[in-house]
Amino acid sequence: MSTTSEEAKQERRSSSKLLQSLDIDTRLLGMLGLLVVIWILFHILSGGTFLTPRNLWNLSVQTASVAVMATGMVLVIVTRNIDLSVGAIVGVVGMLIAIAQTGWLADWLGLGHPAIWILAVALALVAGTFVGWIQGLIIAYVGVPSFIVTLGGLLVWRGIAWWFNGGQTVAPLDPTFQLLGGGSRGSIGAGWSWFIAALAVIGISFSLVNSRRQRRRFGFKLRPLWADTAIGAVGTAVVLGGVFFLNRYYLPVSVAMEVAEEKGLEWPPEGLEISRGIAIPVLILIGVTLLMGFIATRRRFGRYVFALGGNPDAAELGGINTKRTLVKVFALMGLLAGVSAVIGTARLNAGVTSLGTLQELYVIAAAVIGGTSLAGGVGTIPGAVLGALVMQSLQSGMVLLGVDAPLQDIVVGVVLVAAVAVDSYYRRRAET
Amino acid sequence: MSDERGTPLVEMNHMNVSFGGVHAVEDVSVDLYPGEVVAIVGGNGAGKTTLIRCLSGAHPGESGEIKINGQAVAITNPIEAMGFGVETIYQTLALADNIDAPSNMFLGRELMTRWGTLDDKAMEQATREVMGRLNPRFLNFRVPVKSLSGGQRQSVAIARAVHFNAKILIMDEPTAALGPAETEQVRELIRQLKAEGIGIFLISHDIHDVFDMADRISVMAQGKLVGTVIKDEVTKDDVLTMIIAGRMPGEVDGDLDLH
Numbered sequence: 001m002s003t004t005s006e007e008a009k010q011e012r013r014s015s016s017k018l019l020q021s022l023d024i025d026t027r028l029l030g031m032l033g034l035l036v037v038i039w040i041l042f043h044i045l046s047g048g049t050f051l052t053p054r055n056l057w058n059l060s061v062q063t064a065s066v067a068v069m070a071t072g073m074v075l076v077i078v079t080r081n082i083d084l085s086v087g088a089i090v091g092v093v094g095m096l097i098a099i100a101q102t103g104w105l106a107d108w109l110g111l112g113h114p115a116i117w118i119l120a121v122a123l124a125l126v127a128g129t130f131v132g133w134i135q136g137l138i139i140a141y142v143g144v145p146s147f148i149v150t151l152g153g154l155l156v157w158r159g160i161a162w163w164f165n166g167g168q169t170v171a172p173l174d175p176t177f178q179l180l181g182g183g184s185r186g187s188i189g190a191g192w193s194w195f196i197a198a199l200a201v202i203g204i205s206f207s208l209v210n211s212r213r214q215r216r217r218f219g220f221k222l223r224p225l226w227a228d229t230a231i232g233a234v235g236t237a238v239v240l241g242g243v244f245f246l247n248r249y250y251l252p253v254s255v256a257m258e259v260a261e262e263k264g265l266e267w268p269p270e271g272l273e274i275s276r277g278i279a280i281p282v283l284i285l286i287g288v289t290l291l292m293g294f295i296a297t298r299r300r301f302g303r304y305v306f307a308l309g310g311n312p313d314a315a316e317l318g319g320i321n322t323k324r325t326l327v328k329v330f331a332l333m334g335l336l337a338g339v340s341a342v343i344g345t346a347r348l349n350a351g352v353t354s355l356g357t358l359q360e361l362y363v364i365a366a367a368v369i370g371g372t373s374l375a376g377g378v379g380t381i382p383g384a385v386l387g388a389l390v391m392q393s394l395q396s397g398m399v400l401l402g403v404d405a406p407l408q409d410i411v412v413g414v415v416l417v418a419a420v421a422v423d424s425y426y427r428r429r430a431e432t
Numbered sequence: 433m434s435d436e437r438g439t440p441l442v443e444m445n446h447m448n449v450s451f452g453g454v455h456a457v458e459d460v461s462v463d464l465y466p467g468e469v470v471a472i473v474g475g476n477g478a479g480k481t482t483l484i485r486c487l488s489g490a491h492p493g494e495s496g497e498i499k500i501n502g503q504a505v506a507i508t509n510p511i512e513a514m515g516f517g518v519e520t521i522y523q524t525l526a527l528a529d530n531i532d533a534p535s536n537m538f539l540g541r542e543l544m545t546r547w548g549t550l551d552d553k554a555m556e557q558a559t560r561e562v563m564g565r566l567n568p569r570f571l572n573f574r575v576p577v578k579s580l581s582g583g584q585r586q587s588v589a590i591a592r593a594v595h596f597n598a599k600i601l602i603m604d605e606p607t608a609a610l611g612p613a614e615t616e617q618v619r620e621l622i623r624q625l626k627a628e629g630i631g632i633f634l635i636s637h638d639i640h641d642v643f644d645m646a647d648r649i650s651v652m653a654q655g656k657l658v659g660t661v662i663k664d665e666v667t668k669d670d671v672l673t674m675i676i677a678g679r680m681p682g683e684v685d686g687d688l689d690l691h
Binding site: 214215217218297298300306309310311313314315317318319320378 | 511530535536549550
């Protein structure tokens, strides 16, 4: 008995050493594994309705709003802070831009003016950043704990959202703006989706080749060629497979007819299958993830955020302006809440006071399930996006299975605690 | 001190620091020559660390004068101190545990590519070079420094000072957190740096450390300088007397029993 457990330990060591030598993020790999298990499980339990183009397309759109904010929450939590106000910021910014485009922007430019959606988006980004910046200033320079400042913010911003329009819904919104929410027309179609896929494949290949070249230039140990090839192959397969799937989800007949008419196509008697492809909010999410990943790992600001989370004194003694860094982190979080407000409002095609309610909890949960440590200093952007995807998969899977809403909440809550328990167990084991 | 040694690397004259009415450092003057180790010793709360933080920029003094190479300078923050070639190794090591050795070595002074991104490969390369000189057994360049031993972490802190061409090195209890073998490793490093002409202020509780490495010893008690002695001219007992009684060796019992 003891020898077999010894052997198992040996085995474990050698396999983890292999992963280490391959320089692969094991936690991220574990998350991907978990996601695959969840998807297959729901697919079987639901009698084959989970892994369908329709469901995966919806899943991708539903994940976008929370995932966008989770990328910012990672940085907030890494600095040992928290932001409870993001849901309320979504609410207040969503209401603001809904009023702007139906009210004064329309009055000024004329209803349906092509610049309205651009100005509305710009307004959302500026307003979100401003709110985050104010909160950041209070946290960094006045020294009020972020938990309190953003708890206050949660109440204040939600209240202001109500004030804007006396709690009434504002609708309908600008038609171009609506596309940003990924409604029936809010996708980029098959051709553009394949174009994005091609870009992604080129990007994957380039980054692998470039990393090898850099390591060779400095004479560091190279990852074995087969491993790089395998990573490239898996990445390419996921991208191409994903786009193939999303392209298999077609526009509903009425919308397809509209499109056919616009393009002057003949409507064939057997109907026309027009692919949706990647939804615009998902495209936004992809862009945000890449940009935030770049900021977190390749830019000085990202390095300072992590140093600050690991040891604030060391950061300070190293000459880093920790207060300014903290303000920037919260402003960035506000900016992302503004992006989420655009997606949410556009998707609803309305400004409602309750938009984003409880979303702060899902955003925090996504970051934490994705491996962000509340003790600070640890977390990754792709992890948080995966965390959001895992949570959304659980929810939409349970909806497919007809699970009651209260039970859904119970399952998500249990998964959150279990994920952190497993994670901290492995973290402790890794340290000894 | 001795004029034949030329201009001191550092002179701190009549330094004063107080915290809310309590004089943490009161009219203290010390100096340091190139290639010299000056130990600053004293009991807890004697003001050693506070004095030296004036030089490192972590806590500027209220009054007094700091001269570097004979030039009066104003140091108000760590970056300015680094600009004068002052590097500090803090008691707490001042490393960010969650990032790797190269990131720590370049913290606040990162190498960038021409695209404005972090040049991690170049930073790793530079770290490998310095470490090859200081501690050839150091091999873990890509793991968070949390998983390193105390001695290895200390060598990261020292590597930082060496890489940025420290002229003046402040070491605050460099061996306090280390085992015997690691302590020896750090002592060896200090001898090496000294041979390169770097001036070192060594703050320590450990009288053995002090006698092993220092050339001169400045003793502080209750925020005041008791005196500065040349190591070879005193015994450990003399220094201990200075620390505990707060007076120079051989000095007749002074103000203690005047009354």
